[in-house]
Amino acid sequence: MSSKRKAEVPLEDAAASITVCVRWAFSGDVLSVVSLWPGASVAELLESLPVEHHEVKQLRVIFRGRSLEATELLATLGMDDPVKEDACVFVVRRPPRLAILSSGKDSVFWEPEANRKAKSFSVREEAHCVTFSEDASLLLAGYSQGVARLYNEHGLCKTFSARCGSVLAVAFSSCGSFCITGSENGTARVWSTESGVCLRPLCRHSGPVQAASLSPDLRTAITGGCDELARLWCAKTGACLHTLRGHSGVVTCASFAGVERVVTASFDSSVKVWSCESGTCDMTLLGHNAPILSMAVCFGADFIVTGCFDGLCKVWALATGSCSLTLEGHGDAVRSVAISPNGKHALSGDARGCCKFWSLRSGSCKQTHFLRGERILDVALFESYRLYALSVVFYRHDPYAPGMAEKYGMPGKTDNEGFDPYADTVGPGIYGGIVKRDEAGSVVIGRQYQNHNPRPGPVYAGGGYTPINEALRKGPPALKPLLDKYPDLANDISTGGATPLHMCGMGRDNQHATEYLIRRGAKIEALDTYGMTPLHRMASNNLPVGAKALLEAGADPENTGQVRASPMEIAQDSRAKEVMSVLAEYLRKPRPVLSQLRVSSSGSQSVNVVYTQRDAKVIPVGFSLTCAEQRWDAEKMWLQLSDQKTPWYEADNGAYIYWNRGDGQWWIDAPDGKGVYIAKASAEKVPSDGWRALPGVAGPLPSVDFLAGPSNEL
Missing domain, CATH: 3.10.20.90 (Phosphatidylinositol 3-kinase Catalytic Subunit; Chain A, domain 1)
Incomplete structure (x- = not known):
């Protein structure tokens, strides 16, 4: 120091x-x-x-x-x-400069200046082509049978499908909201990455499309094909604006250099610069002696880098058309090149899995990295301060990033104990407050404020109550927008280990939100760090409306949690007469026994678990997550797909099984809400066999067995 x-x-x-x-x-x-x-x-x-x-x-x-x-x-x-x-x-x-190398199946995060691997992850199957969005938050991969898949930090988030043969070219728009794919049958398509909808088909080349790109202003698209042509399209109407003729080989690369020029490269070893307005060739760059396989355009459109079949890379000045640098060192075809946002460095990857990090000032190779046994299809360089980089395995939580404060609350000013004595009473610092999260976004567990609870628990970050807990008092009108956007907040953890249902038990106004939270998937038997369930909290504070809502939803009135006392005993100690009356009523009633089933032997391990029956009116959190991605209203969609009578089944990890009245099939969905298996059967009972895997799901099919307890026959 x-x-x-x-x-x-x-x-x-x-x-x-x-x-x-x-x-x-x-x-x-x-x-x-x-x-x-x-x-x-x-x-x-x-x-x-x-x-x-x-x-x-x-x-x-x-x-x-x-x-x-x-x-x-x-x-x-x-x-x-x-x-x-x-x-x-x-x-x-600031995180170090990060490079991403992808073989189409495995991707590695590499810190080239430190020459060390940061993280790695794998996608479902090997792709024909891959690309990354400019902020490293999305990966787009093209596969056989007209399928392209979009991955974000949680894994697979969208699948684009069209009957067009293998997808051979993929590219993002500069904003990441749109993408373009080029296919084996000579067509290209513009997609919305947010909705997964095909916005415009572009037809067609007389051979496979090998290159595709969108202009920065999203008005035009460029494609290059095996027919030795490049075509400039109107992205809005799909009309072909210009056919760019001049190459004598397959057009392998096509990119915009600003909004007024496009650059193409070909098997004929040439690079051509074209006017978008007239479609004429302004310049031809010659110097390579073998087919050009890859190309990257500098952010300011001042220069480009090309990668060649003979292992050479060249740097070209677009103002003069001259080659300013030749980068030597690869022993095989250079399949991908990238330029850093500041234009000072380049990255190149070849067919043998060798990646090189270059200085564009000196032309020297600074570092070399090997992706063993893999050909590199795409590389990317990022210098962003915040990285949300395809965090299947790598995620850097930034509490000040857009959306994080809205979801979890903004950390505030606290003393060494995690408590602001001038702003906080015995409230958010102890129960229901914003918590610290580590770089992976997980809640930090540690010593509680002034040892108020000797058990370790979520550490207070300051800033008061969490947004979801602040919204409880205002009820469903305030909760719905939050839960529509962030469905997992239904079981959000705050200080004291309190979930929103626990916080419903902390105030007379809050208790009126209990029924709505349950309907949005809140767990009724969750335990806080004191070992209490939400029903214990209702009993402690004499909140009969919340207590009745929990009991109606199936909460166990005899669950002692970890406090070794039933809700009735807690209510008696607190002289909570109204809750005592509610509990007495439900203790006289026979409790329904919920059925359970087990899924086993499937190729998707996340669904091979035990499931418990849930009320038909409750919306699975995983279902809401999918609706949030698609920007659908989860409540309306659940009413549309569920008959509101047939129970569904939920596992502890969030996987669920439900009957879809829209297609008359039972669905097994993974914890993220993505469908995995389906079976055609009536709503009367979950079928034991006859399941079919959805596209992209590998391995054996599942079997379903009911455990001890009643079946789900209606």
Whole structure:
């Protein structure tokens, strides 16, 4: 740790100095408290921190949810506002420059400057082509039989399907909201990545489409094919604007250089630059002596990098058409190239799995990495401060990222105990408050505030109650928008291990949200860190409306949780007469015995579990997740597909089985809501066999067996 001099405040400005508390964003731990004069910049703030000099460049400063530039002045940011408390800023380390190498089945996250592998993941099957979105949040892969699949941080999220032969070319729009695919039958299609709908077919080349791209303004598309032609299309109408003739070999690459020019490369070893307006060739770049297989255009459209069958890469200046660098070192065909956003580096991957990281200033190879036994189909370079990079296995949780504060709440200013004594009462710091999350987004477990509960539990992040808990008092009108967008919040964890149902048991207004939360998939027997169920909380605070809603939904009035006391005993200790009356009524009734079944022997391990019967009116959380992705109204869709009479079955991991009245079939869905198996049968009983796998699901078919207890025959 370097011994840095504390930033000096000019004597005349001492009274107006700004005291800044600097905390690590993820943990909330205090890094330093510094005093600076109002005219100080963010760079001076960073220089005053007790970290090594070389680490300063790896930090970024966040104030009021915004990432600050080094040149910004503290006074202009409002840190000197006299009516506000001393400013609190957060710092996070910038992740290193990251490269992604993909063989079409396996993808590796590599830190080229450190020459080490960060993470890796695999998709379902080997693809013909792959590409990444500009922010590394999505991967698009093309497969046989006209199928393309879209992957995000949770895995497979969309499947695009058309009867067009194998998908041989894929590309994203610059914003990532749209993509284009090119197919074996000579057609291309523009898709919405949000809805999965084909927006426009582009017909057609007389041979397979090998290259496709969308313009930055989304008005036009370019395709290149085995017919030695490139075609420029109107993305809105699908009309062919120009046919670009001039290549004497397969057009392997086609990309936009801004909105006015397109660049194509071919098996004929040439690169051509075309005018989008006239369709004429403005320039031909010659220098390769073998087929060109890959091409990347610099972000500013100043230069391009091409990869060749003979293992050479070349850097071309688009202003002059001259070759400025030749990058030598690959021993096989270069299948993919990429340029860093700042234009200083390039990445190339070849058919033997060798990837090279180049300096575009010197032309030297800085690092080499091998994806053993695999040909590299695509590479990508990213220098984004926040990475949501296809996190099947890699996810960096940023509490200040768009959507995170809306979902989980914004971390606030807390003391070393995780509690703000000026803002908090015995409330969010102990129960129902925003919790700290690690880089994977998981809740951080640790010591509770002032050992209020000796059991370790979720650590308070400051900032008050979570958004879902704040919405309880306002009921369904406030809860529905949140749960439609983030369905998993129905079982969100807050301080004290409280779920939203537990928080319904903490106030007379909150209790009226109980029935709606149950209908949206909230777990009625969840335990908090005190070992209490939601019914225990209703009993403790004498909330009869919430207690009745839980009991109607099947909550066990004799469940002692981990407190070794039934809800009735808790109610008696609290003199909760209204809840005692409700409990007495339900204790006299015979409790229905819920049936259970087991799925086994299937090729999808996440569904090989035990399932318990659920009420037909309750919406599975996984079902709501799928609706959220498609931007459907989950409540309306469940009413449409469920007959509201046939019970469905849910596993602890969120997988579920239900009868779809729309197609008359039973569905087994994975925890993420994606369908896996279907079986045609009546609603009377879940079939034991006769299941069929949905496309892309490999392995043996499942068998279903009912366990001890009543069957689900109606």
